[in-house]
Amino acid sequence: MLDYRAILAAAFDVLPPFLGAMVVATIVAVVVSTADSYLLAPSTSIVRDIYQRWMRPRAANRELIFASYFATLSLVVVGFTMGVSTPSAAAVPMMTHFCLRGSSVAHQFFNLSIDVT
Secondary structure, eight states: OOOHHHHHHIIIIISOHHHHHHHHHHHHHHHHHHHHHHHHHHHHHIIIIIIIIIIOTTOOHHHHHHHHHHHHHHHHHHHHHHHHHOSOTTHHHHHHHHHHHHHHHHHHHTTOOOOOO
């Protein structure tokens, strides 16, 4: 397993300041990109497959955007709560993986397809 402390130590202590900042910015970009994907995929599934399909089939785009904001914020709160309350740091990614795997398979199991017409 990769030890990120070694990369950060090299970025701050060995590399010139500009290159060290580039290394740290790259690490931050990778983390933000991953978090973005983990939040947007399930929130889109929630809004399209549940909210738009069953609750508000004729919702306007503006309403769907606000529902997406709310779903994303709710997932952030749930994820933060899980992260703070879970005693093991390894349990959070494992729970997130199973939740996302379930949301990606649920549409096939329950036949939740989206009409794009």
